[in-house]
Amino acid sequence: MNSEELLALLAAVGHAQRLRIVAELSEGRMYVSELARRLGMSRPLLYMHLERLEKAGLVASNLELSPDGKALKYIELAPFELRLNVDTILAAVREDTARSSDPGDAAGPAERNDGTT
Amino acid sequence: MNSEELLALLAAVGHAQRLRIVAELSEGRMYVSELARRLGMSRPLLYMHLERLEKAGLVASNLELSPDGKALKYIELAPFELRLNVDTILAAVREDTARSSDPGDAAGPAERNDGTT
C-alpha cells in the first residue's frame, strides 16, 4: 500500500459524517434514502460521502428492485482492517519514493513483488 | 476514544506532507529547520503541520540549546498504534451518542448485534 492509497483510506474515514455512516451501516445493509433519513442528512450530501467511501473500498453498493417495483440502492459495509502506526506509514512513504525518485535500487533486482515487510 | 479524538488522529495522519514528516522523523529526532530543509518545505508550513501532529499526540517537541548557543526545537516521534476497523469506529461513535443523547443506559444492555469477535 502506497501513501496515496493510505491517504484515500484515511481521508475516507476521517470525517464525522462518514464515521456515522459506517456506524449506521454496521447494523446491516440499507438503501440510500433510508440511510439518509436515519442520519438526517440530504441525499446529495450522502451520495458524495458514499462515493468517497466506495472509492476507498469501505462500502459496496447494489441496485435492487423492491417488491413494489421501486429501485433501491442498497449500501453494504465492506470489512476492512488497517493497523495505523509508524511502520505502516513508513512503508507507504517508502513505496512512493522508491517508485518516483529512486527506481533503480542499487542492490539486487528491483522486484516489486516481494513486499512482505 | 470518542469520535472527536479518533477524527483528530485520522486528520493528523491523513495528509501527504504529514506522512512524510512522520516518515522522516522515524529516522530519529531532529530540529525544525533541519526537518524543513530535508522535506523541502517552508518553516511556517512545517510549524502548522507539526502543531496538528503534536495536538494529536503523534510527536513531541523539546527546546534545547546547541553547543553554539543556538536554540533548537527538537521534534520527536511518539509511538502510537491504532487498529482501524468497523469495531473501532462503532465504539467511537457510540461513545458520542451515549454521552450526548442517551446518558442513562435505558432498559438493559440493548446490544443489538454485538458480535464480539
Next chain:
DNA sequence: GACACATGTAAGCTCAGACTGACACATGAA
C-alpha cells in the same frame, strides 16, 4: 556592523471539500 542561522508569528491568498436547493426521471397507489 553585517551576516548566517535559528525560533516564532501574523496577514493574506487559493482552492478543494462540504453542503444546500433544485432539477429530471421512474414506479405504484389513490
Next chain:
DNA sequence: TTCATGTGTCAGTCTGAGCTTACATGTGTC
C-alpha cells in the same frame, strides 16, 4: 392525474485547511 417515494446529478455557495510572504527576535562569527 396527482401524490408519495425512489434514484441520479448539477449549479452554486461557503468555510476552513493549506500554503506563501513577510516580519520580529535572538545568537555566534567574520
